[in-house]
Amino acid sequence: MFSEWKFTIKDIAEKPDLFMSGHRACAGCAPATVLRLVMKAVRGPTIVTNATGCMEVVSTIYPYTSWATPWLHTAFENAAANASGIEAAIKILKKKGRIEQEQIDVIAIAGDGGTYDIGIQALSGAVERRHDFLFVLYDNEAYMNTGIQRSGGTPHGASTTTSPAGTVIPGKLEYKKPIADIMVAHEMPYVATASPRYWRDLITKARKGIEVNGPAFLHAFAPCPRGWRSDPSKSIELSRLAVETCIFPLWEAVNGEYQLSAPSKVIALRPERKKPVKDYLQVQGRFRHLFTPKFEKLIDEIQRITDERWQRLLKRCGMT
Amino acid sequence: MKSVIKQEVLALNGDEAVAYAAKQSDVDIVAAYPITPQTIIVEKFSEYVANGEVETEFVCTESEHSAMTACLAAATTGARAFTATASAGLALMHEMLFVTSGCRAPVVMAVANRALSAPINIHGDHSDTMAERDSGWIQIYAENAQEVYDSVVQAFRIAENPEVLLPVMVCLDGFTLSHTLENVNVLPDTVVEKFVGTRQLPQVLTHEGKTASFKLDPENPMTVGSIALQNYYFEFKRQQEEAMRNALNVIKQVHDEYAQVSDRSYGDALVESYCVDDAEIAIICLGSTAGTVKTVVDKLRAEDVKAGLLRIRTFRPLPVKEIIKALGTVKALAVMDRAISFGGNGGPVYHEVRHVLYSADKHPYVVNYIYGLGGRDTSPEQIRKIYEDLQRILQTQHVKTPIQYVGLRE
Numbered sequence: 001m002f003s004e005w006k007f008t009i010k011d012i013a014e015k016p017d018l019f020m021s022g023h024r025a026c027a028g029c030a031p032a033t034v035l036r037l038v039m040k041a042v043r044g045p046t047i048v049t050n051a052t053g054c055m056e057v058v059s060t061i062y063p064y065t066s067w068a069t070p071w072l073h074t075a076f077e078n079a080a081a082n083a084s085g086i087e088a089a090i091k092i093l094k095k096k097g098r099i100e101q102e103q104i105d106v107i108a109i110a111g112d113g114g115t116y117d118i119g120i121q122a123l124s125g126a127v128e129r130r131h132d133f134l135f136v137l138y139d140n141e142a143y144m145n146t147g148i149q150r151s152g153g154t155p156h157g158a159s160t161t162t163s164p165a166g167t168v169i170p171g172k173l174e175y176k177k178p179i180a181d182i183m184v185a186h187e188m189p190y191v192a193t194a195s196p197r198y199w200r201d202l203i204t205k206a207r208k209g210i211e212v213n214g215p216a217f218l219h220a221f222a223p224c225p226r227g228w229r230s231d232p233s234k235s236i237e238l239s240r241l242a243v244e245t246c247i248f249p250l251w252e253a254v255n256g257e258y259q260l261s262a263p264s265k266v267i268a269l270r271p272e273r274k275k276p277v278k279d280y281l282q283v284q285g286r287f288r289h290l291f292t293p294k295f296e297k298l299i300d301e302i303q304r305i306t307d308e309r310w311q312r313l314l315k316r317c318g319m320t
Numbered sequence: 321m322k323s324v325i326k327q328e329v330l331a332l333n334g335d336e337a338v339a340y341a342a343k344q345s346d347v348d349i350v351a352a353y354p355i356t357p358q359t360i361i362v363e364k365f366s367e368y369v370a371n372g373e374v375e376t377e378f379v380c381t382e383s384e385h386s387a388m389t390a391c392l393a394a395a396t397t398g399a400r401a402f403t404a405t406a407s408a409g410l411a412l413m414h415e416m417l418f419v420t421s422g423c424r425a426p427v428v429m430a431v432a433n434r435a436l437s438a439p440i441n442i443h444g445d446h447s448d449t450m451a452e453r454d455s456g457w458i459q460i461y462a463e464n465a466q467e468v469y470d471s472v473v474q475a476f477r478i479a480e481n482p483e484v485l486l487p488v489m490v491c492l493d494g495f496t497l498s499h500t501l502e503n504v505n506v507l508p509d510t511v512v513e514k515f516v517g518t519r520q521l522p523q524v525l526t527h528e529g530k531t532a533s534f535k536l537d538p539e540n541p542m543t544v545g546s547i548a549l550q551n552y553y554f555e556f557k558r559q560q561e562e563a564m565r566n567a568l569n570v571i572k573q574v575h576d577e578y579a580q581v582s583d584r585s586y587g588d589a590l591v592e593s594y595c596v597d598d599a600e601i602a603i604i605c606l607g608s609t610a611g612t613v614k615t616v617v618d619k620l621r622a623e624d625v626k627a628g629l630l631r632i633r634t635f636r637p638l639p640v641k642e643i644i645k646a647l648g649t650v651k652a653l654a655v656m657d658r659a660i661s662f663g664g665n666g667g668p669v670y671h672e673v674r675h676v677l678y679s680a681d682k683h684p685y686v687v688n689y690i691y692g693l694g695g696r697d698t699s700p701e702q703i704r705k706i707y708e709d710l711q712r713i714l715q716t717q718h719v720k721t722p723i724q725y726v727g728l729r730e
Contacts (some may be wrong), residue, residue: 045538049393060546065527070536072396073545074389074419081386084392085351085401086536088377093399096375096519104538122389125382226373 001188001254002208005043012203016068019047023066024058028225028232030239031055031138033196035109038218039069039134041206046105047086051079051114054145054224055138077118080126082192083108083133095276097111105210106133112153113210114145116177127186127215134209134216137179139225148227152177156249157298158286160227165289169299175249175305183217184253192218198263199240205261221248229285241280244273246310251317258316268319274310277303325581327505329491332463334497335360335711338404338490339506341472343368344512348399348519351379351390355409356442357494358432361405364623384409388416388427395425396544400476400519403427406494407434410448418504419437420487421456421560422434423545424534426479427487429457432498433658434693444494446606450659450668455559458488458567459636461584461606462579463500470584473512477574482522483566493608495695507582515581546582564637569636592631592638593646595621599628600649601710604673605656606632609691609698627707638672644680649667652685652710653677656726658692666690685713691726702726 018039022062025032035055035081039048049072050056056073059066074082080149087106093099110119115137119301123135141150150163155176159165161174184191190212194202202220209216221242243263250261260268278299281287290298314320330339338361342350350369352362362380365712369378379728381387384405389545391401405413410431420427431449435441451461459477462468466492492498507515521533532540548556561729568590575589586592595617596602603613610631620627630646632639649651655674657667664671670688677683689706692698706726713719 041546047397047536047538058548060543062546062548062552065543065546068541070538070541071543072393072536074392074423075415078386078389078416080392083382084379084381084386085349085390085395086397088349088351088379088390089394089397089399091402092396093377096348098398101538121382122386125386128382129379181566215401311338 002211005207007203015040017035018046018068020066020068022064024061025054025233026226028235030196030222030224030235031111031140032058033235034138034202034220034222035163037196037202038107038201038206040116041203041210043106043210044103045101046049046107048109049073049079049082049086051110053077053111053114055111055141056107057145059311073235074179075192076114078122079108079110079114079119080123080135081137084129084131085128087131087133107210108133109133110135110137111144112137112139112141112151113228114152116152116179124186127183127188127217130214132214134206134218136206136218136220138220138222140222140227142227144227153179157290157302160288161288165295170289170295171286178309180217180219184256187256188217189214189255190252193221193248193250195221195239195243195250197236197243197247198250201250201261201263210254227286229288230283234283238280238283241275245277245280245304245306246274247277247280249310249313251313258313260317260319268314268317277306323718324509325511327504327507327582330467330506331501332469332504333345333360333499333501334492335432335499336364336464338492339364339368339470340506341469342402343374344507344509345473345476346400346518347366347376347402349377349379349391349394349401350402350403351381351387351394351401351410352685353381353387353405355384355386355406357433357434357498358404358406358409358430360498361430361432361492365375371674384412385416388413388420391427391521392416392420392423392425393426393598396536398519398521398537400480401636402552403430404430404432406432407436407448410452411436414452416722417452417455417457419545422556424485425487426485426727428472428475428479429487429489431489431491432494433491434494439717441694442494445693445695446658447660447693449489449491452489453636453668456486456487457636458489458571458634460488460634461491461632462497463608463610465497465504466584467586468497469504469506470578470582473516474574474578476516476573478567480520482505482569484563485522485569486560487564491607496608505584511581515578525644531625567637586633587631588642590634591642591646592633594629595629596628596630596646596650598626598649600626600714601652601707602628602630602647602650602702603654603656603706604669606633606635606669607658609656609658611698612698613703616700616707620704620707625707625711633667638676640676643673643676647677647680647684650684652713654706654710655686657688657690660690662692685719687713687719689722689726690723696727698726
């Protein structure tokens with residue numbers, strides 16, 4: 001199912017960037033790091049398509065582009081439909097001898113809005129139709145491009161501009177949608193979560209998603225200093241804390257079989273290494289209100305949800 | 321020149337005529353979603369795919385929005401893309417119609433015209449396509465199933481012409497055309513194949529200074545659909561308008577070339593004049609209603625009434641000169657609209673024709689008849705009544721009610 005592709009840090013450093021420097025992402029933007037890593041995983045000719053969002057806007061301000069691959073953006077809700085059309089065209093044009101390349105891979109990129117919310121219909125449809133493409137969700141947990149509005153990917157208790165922490169309501173009341181599990185439920189061949197802190201794991205998973213026949217889904221955690229009200233120098237640290245607290249565990253599901261990835265497996269085997277969610281929450285301004293007497297109970301609630309989800313995941317991975 | 325090509329006569333409804341034309345036109349990808357009264361098109365095409373009669377990737381999308389997206393993306397990858405829709409489906413595509421024309425993707429789409437909700441109604445009127453008249457798509461309205469077939473074949477050539485590179489909508493009246501069986505002359509496969517050819521790609525300059533085909537190609541990476549702000553957006557839009565202007569000629573050229581092959585033509589491809597050269601009273605309409613109007617014109621002519629018809633075949637781009645020229649002798653004109661522009665003082669065709677006539681030397685009386693909404697039938701008697709109204713206007717030199725409704729309970 002997967003090739004035996006092995007790489008060293010030197011290989012990766014020397015591999016030309018397909019998502020190039022010069023884009024206009026903010027300082028500390030983890031989505032940009034995610035894309036750079038994903039593009040290090042390509043195996044050959046690749047076409048990229050992007051939903052409307054931060055990464056689209058910062059990388060293609062006409063007449064400039066950061067993309068050394070062919071790249072298409074059409075709208076917000078349809079990155080997966082773009083991929084469908086591109087993939088179908090490659091298939092038939094190869095058959096008719098109008099595309100010479102032996103293989104062209106297709107990668108669709110979207111943020112949490114373009115995946116959890118407005119993009120889920122096109123995504124679900126494209127996966128059901130078994131198009132051969134990798135869908136990369138860079139999850140910065142809100143509509144950052146439009147100014148930090150809540151999405152289906154925004155976690156419980158986070159303050160955003162449309163779920164502000166007020167005197168009565170403590171930020172977002174609803175819970176983060178388990179999007180990767182929803183994708184597994186599509187019985188697709190490959191689903192994985194990844195964090196840019198664990199770059200080797202992320203690149204390996206992106207490569208698997210590219211190599212697998214049929215649709216693949218990579219859910220990449222992607223801190224946003226502007227939206228999270230966090231220190232731009234701490235984005236990678238937050239990417240680590242999210243894994244260590246089990247807020248964002250790393251796993252993959254090959255043909256629906258869940259398996260923990262090394263950084264989370266360590267915690268499963270040595271539960272004492274699991275850090276409290278507080279460590280993760282307290283360094284982000286979007287959770288600042290939780291550290292006031294009025295709303296502090298919510299921290300317990302977030303811990304409870306995190307633990308519940310973690311236990312459920314361990315069960316799925318056969319580790320209970 | 322008479323065509324010497326032997327053509328087969330098939331009994332096809334309008335939808336089947338669309339599917340048949342698409343089948344013969346070497347379409348690489350069809351991405352579509354079913355909706356009445358277009359469904360027969362995708363059903364028929366699915367059969368062609370299932371029976372191996374076409375080399376086409378058929379993508380059954382989960383919505384019209386994704387259907388148009390997939391067509392646009394496939395066209396940008398270098399494929400010839402086709403789809404079909406109607407009514408709510410077209411409305412759901414609205415956003416992507418603008419993106420498709422803006423990305424200069426030459427997608428061809430058949431629209432089986434149908435009323436928009438609410439109340440929900442599956443029958444024919446033009447409210448769906450009229451709502452998209454500013455979407456940057458070329459719009460051709462067919463009168464009968466034969467013209468539907470011919471127009472779809474022509475549409476690929478028009479859309480893909482490097483001077484145009486715009487998507488084309490071929491509009492056929494829901495049920496009246498989509499579901500009505502007619503005798504349709506079809507060209508042999510080889511003739512259509514030769515006429516349409518394989519999708520050609522315009523050559524553009526890459527950022528590396530190379531000349532390359534305009535498509536998503538890893539050999540020559542291009543960024544398509546980028547963000548263009550205050551400093552560039554406007555130029556993109558101006559170029560689209562220029563392409564629309566170019567389309568006026570290309571539509572005529574393709575139509576004339578097709579006429580050589582098929583021995584069939586539709587006016588000058590933009591407008592079709594029927595007894596309008598010396599007419600004093602005339603009707604302007606689009607689509608299948610023209611057939612009814614023609615029978616009434618024949619009767620009136622037999623009674624020595626100088627009545628005529630001008631059918632606008634190409635509504636986008638609007639053939640301004642042709643409309644002015646055709647109406648040279650007309651003193652009273654009725655514009656028929658099968659759509660309503662709420663609060664807009666008449667229907668869309670009326671607006672545009674009145675606007676065109678403002679720059680004409682002579683200004684006929686112009687009145688508007690809104691008709692046939694939600695598939696309401698329009699009879700020859702009602703058309704005759706419109707001509708009688710025009711005669712009365714000429715006699716009295718007075719327009720009593722400029723906007724009227726045909727066959728409506730009031």
